[in-house]
Amino acid sequence: MFPGLGKINPKQMQAMMKQMGIGQEELEISKVTIEKQDGSKITIQPANVQKITMQGQESFQVSGEIQEEEPESFNEEDIQTIMEKTGCSKKQAEKALKNSNGDLAEAILELSE
8 A cells, every 4th residue: 555665563554544634444344235236236244344534535445255146036927827826925926936946836836835
């Protein structure tokens, strides 16, 4: 970050950053979830989050173990079929499809029990 300064202990670094008008604060956060526009999610857990304030702007630095989830998309016809066969709600039909890994027959059986 600061070339030519060699090794600096963290307290010295924070003092230098404070003199430059840069504030840094560690936040006690256990999990961060980022929802992307395509519906997928990035979850960081456990999360180490630093809030950095510089010239009135706040930014966050997040590090930790990353897990990515793809968006769930089920065939609308399958959802309608499950709803018709079982009389369940759309939300219940989607949950049954999720539980059955997209298997239509298994989802219907699950809701018919």
